[in-house]
Every structure is written in structure tokens, then in C-alpha cells.
Amino acid sequence: MKERKKMRTETRGKYLPMRNLILRTLVLTGGLSVALVAPQTLTLLKKLDRPAANRANLYRRITKAITDLESAGLVKTSGERGHRKVVLTEKGHRTIETIYASEYRIHEPAFWDGKWRVVMFDIREKRRRVRAQLRSLLFGAEFVRLQDSVWVHPYPCDEFIGLVRAHLKSGTGEMLCFVAEALESDKKLREHFHLASSA
Numbered sequence: 001m002k003e004r005k006k007m008r009t010e011t012r013g014k015y016l017p018m019r020n021l022i023l024r025t026l027v028l029t030g031g032l033s034v035a036l037v038a039p040q041t042l043t044l045l046k047k048l049d050r051p052a053a054n055r056a057n058l059y060r061r062i063t064k065a066i067t068d069l070e071s072a073g074l075v076k077t078s079g080e081r082g083h084r085k086v087v088l089t090e091k092g093h094r095t096i097e098t099i100y101a102s103e104y105r106i107h108e109p110a111f112w113d114g115k116w117r118v119v120m121f122d123i124r125e126k127r128r129r130v131r132a133q134l135r136s137l138l139f140g141a142e143f144v145r146l147q148d149s150v151w152v153h154p155y156p157c158d159e160f161i162g163l164v165r166a167h168l169k170s171g172t173g174e175m176l177c178f179v180a181e182a183l184e185s186d187k188k189l190r191e192h193f194h195l196a197s198s199a
Contacts, residue, residue: 018061018062018065019065019068019069020099022062022065022066022069022075022086023069023074023075023088023092023095023096023099024096026075026086026087026088026092026096066084066086069092070086072091073089073091073092074088074089074091074092074095075087075088075089075092076089097133097136098136098140100137100140100167104137104140104141104160104163104164105141105160106141106142106153106155106156106157106160107155107156108155109155109156112154112155112193112195112196114181114182115154115179115180115181115182116152116153116154116179116180116182116183116186116189117152117153117154117155117156117157117177117178117179117180118146118150118151118152118177118178118179118180119138119143119150119151119152119153119161119175119176119177120149120150120151120175120176120177120178121134121149121170121174121175121176122149122174123170123174123175127174130168130169130170130174133167133168134164134168134170134175137164137167137168138151138164141153141157141160144189144192144193152180152183152189154189154193154195157177158177161175161177
């Protein structure tokens, strides 16, 4: 499990903060105008705003990040050089989902209470993309799949479930979470999570 966490951290490190912010901005807005890479962009990326004297460097960083993202096939641009429109590609959508999945975390308490948190879902075929996103988020948060639509985790995860439902716009009709006092033959699960027997 430690190796898996290390691998995720290393994978996350491949994406520069500016690239992440641009991808997030594109998810929220659907597109980004890079006319002067100025007021609009600075508002959307206000965390990186700087005094006027340093803004030229910020503009260059944004432009370079967009160029890198386009080279990687994560965004596509259109229009004149001085006024480009930037949108996410299908690969870009998959990448931002991977980033989201790596950031959703479940707090690990000092002691396990011996209970299991079970997530079950039934998502219609026309929302299969949401179904795939949910599986990715569950896997990223280290849930274990018992069956295709039944996943389990040992620690309280109410906040995580709330965030996932909001992110996927999914209600209790599609996704159900409950606490199980015990699971039959959970030895392998306890070994997977490095947990002592609850007995």
C-alpha cells in the first residue's frame, strides 16, 4: 500500500501547478480566451496573480503551459495567434479526472473501529461516463472492489461521499453508502489495509 501511495505521489508530480490550474479553469468555464491572457485569465487564476511588474512573466508562464498542454494533446486551440480559444480534449477530460481522483482523500484515524464502509451504485448506461468517473474516484481513494458496483473502505468517509456526489451530480438513487458492522470472510480485506482483527 505504501508503494501505491508513493506511485500516486510521483504521478501527481508530473503535472505542474500552472497546468493543473488551467485544466481546472477549462473544466469550470468550458473554454478560455487567451486574447491578451489578461484580465479574464488573471481573475480565473487569481491565486497566481502578481503585482503589475511581474505580470508579464505570469502571462508567459500561462502561454507556455497552454502550449505544453496542446503538445500533450490535453487541449486544443483555435483562432489567430493573438486571440486563441482553448478547450479541453477528450484526453484532457480523462487527465483532469485522474488529477481529481488523486486528490480525493479519506482521513485515516489512529484506530480502526472494526466497521466497513460500503458503497453501492447503479448508474444507467446513458451515464456510463459518470460510472467510469466514480470507479476512478473510488480507486483513487483506495476503496477495494468487492463486485463491479460494490466497493468497500474501512474508515469513515461521509465527507468523501458528499464531495463525490457533488462532483458527479449523483444522488442517493444512483449511489448508496452504508456502514457494515462486519463482513463475512474479511481476512483478505484486513490484510490489504494492514488492519488487526476486530475480534
